[in-house]
Amino acid sequence: MTAPVTAVLIAGPTASGKSALALALAERFDGVVVNADATQVYADLRVLSARPSDADLARAPHALYGHVDGATPYAVSSWLQDVEGVLSGGRLPIVVGGTGLYFDALTRGLSAVPEIAPEIRERWRGAGADVDLHAELAKRDPVMASRLRPSDPQRLMRALEVVESTGRSLSLWQQETGAPLLAPETALRLVLAPDRSALDLRIARRLEVMLEAGAAEEAERLVSRGLPEGAPVMKAVGVSAFAAWKRGEIAREEAVERTRLDTRRYAKRQSTWFRNRMPDWRHVAPEGAEAAALDALMIRGVEGR
Numbered sequence: 001m002t003a004p005v006t007a008v009l010i011a012g013p014t015a016s017g018k019s020a021l022a023l024a025l026a027e028r029f030d031g032v033v034v035n036a037d038a039t040q041v042y043a044d045l046r047v048l049s050a051r052p053s054d055a056d057l058a059r060a061p062h063a064l065y066g067h068v069d070g071a072t073p074y075a076v077s078s079w080l081q082d083v084e085g086v087l088s089g090g091r092l093p094i095v096v097g098g099t100g101l102y103f104d105a106l107t108r109g110l111s112a113v114p115e116i117a118p119e120i121r122e123r124w125r126g127a128g129a130d131v132d133l134h135a136e137l138a139k140r141d142p143v144m145a146s147r148l149r150p151s152d153p154q155r156l157m158r159a160l161e162v163v164e165s166t167g168r169s170l171s172l173w174q175q176e177t178g179a180p181l182l183a184p185e186t187a188l189r190l191v192l193a194p195d196r197s198a199l200d201l202r203i204a205r206r207l208e209v210m211l212e213a214g215a216a217e218e219a220e221r222l223v224s225r226g227l228p229e230g231a232p233v234m235k236a237v238g239v240s241a242f243a244a245w246k247r248g249e250i251a252r253e254e255a256v257e258r259t260r261l262d263t264r265r266y267a268k269r270q271s272t273w274f275r276n277r278m279p280d281w282r283h284v285a286p287e288g289a290e291a292a293a294l295d296a297l298m299i300r301g302v303e304g305r
Contacts, residue, residue, distance in 0.1 A: 003183070003185045004300065005187065005188050006087075006093075006183075007092070007093040007094070007188075008095070009103060010094065010096040010190050010192065011096075011103055011190070011192070011278065011281070012192030012193070012194075013268075013271045014050075014203070014237075014266060014267050015050075015267065017289070018096045018192055019050075019096060021096075021192070022094045022096035023059060023060055025094050025293060026059075026060035026061070026092075028294070029303075032063055032086065033063070033096060034062075035063065035065045036079075036097030036103060036106075037102075038074075038097075038099040039232075040065055040097065041064060041066070042066065043070065044070035044218070044221070044225075045218070045222070045233060045236055046218065047210055047215045047218045048218055048237070048242075050206065063086045063089075064083065064086065067082075070222060070227055076102060076105050077105075077110060083095070087182065098270050100273045100277055103278070106180060106182050107182055107183075107187065109180040111174045111175070111178070113166065114165070116161050117165050120164050120165045121165075124157045124230070125157055125228055125231055126229065126231075127230060133150075133157060137156055137160055140160065140164070141163040141169045143171045147171070153230075154235065158170065184280075188293065189280075190282050190293060191282070192289055193275075195285070199267060200264060203260060203264060203267065204260060210238075211256070215238060219239045219241075222239060237266055238263075
């Protein structure tokens with residue numbers, strides 16, 4: 001017998017139409033749209049992270065959007081603690097986003113890594129380009145260094161701060177995983193898998209909309225706060241390029257092109273992650289995703305309006 005649906009999970013690369021699908025399902029099934037995107041949690045990144053508009057917020061309840069200040073460290077464990085309360089709120093949770101690690105922790109559990117000492121976290125997060133993070137990790141934790149790419153600074157910094165703070169490799173902590181908050185078989189799990197050329201067009205169009213909505217000014221305000229360069233909020237796509245344009249260091253066209261290319265690369269990394277780490281999810285084209293979701297929910301007995 002098929003397990004009853006307790007949640008809908010929608011993953012996909014940036015600009016693939018995830019939020020529109022989540023909103024349509026929330027309206028149809030009296031649900032709450034729950035953010036699972038690591039950039040959309042930050043109050044400082046409303047435009048640059050393409051958070052839901054005021055009009056969207058008025059159509060259905062939303063949770064975990066813009067509730068974290070940019071200066072506040074926010075790990076996967078933080079999101080997992082926050083989402084636990086939303087899951088028990090009474091409405092059908094429709095969890096949507098592009099951060100695969102959030103979905104991984106939600107459906108597979110999370111290792112119980114102790115809290116990292118603030119001074120250690122700040123030192124590694126602020127290391128930036130002055131330190132060869134991969135080489136440093138190879139000295140301290142060769143197992144994790146063999147698993148991570150030199151071009152993945154966020155995970156390298158995480159592995160470094162864990163081994164320094166706890167004296168144990170992150171790989172060992174990852175073997176001690178707690179029970180997941182959500183049993184995978186009780187969720188409708190979808191990955192939006194858009195055609196690459198179509199996604200590139202969507203990225204370009206959305207970038208122009210973001211510029212009209214004040215993306216460059218938002219980047220300028222964020223940089224003016226003087227946060228560490230290694231802070232996750234400062235690594236959001238568009239922040240450095242648009243801030244450089246507003247300072248007069250590069251032309252508008254260059255800032256736009258840099259951001260467009262960075263967004264395409266980010267979307268490609270996301271898509272690769274979803275293909276490799278979510279093979280048991282249903283991968284659907286965006287244009288057919290709503291029909292597929294409605295059919296699946298109705299088959300499993302979820303009644304809509």
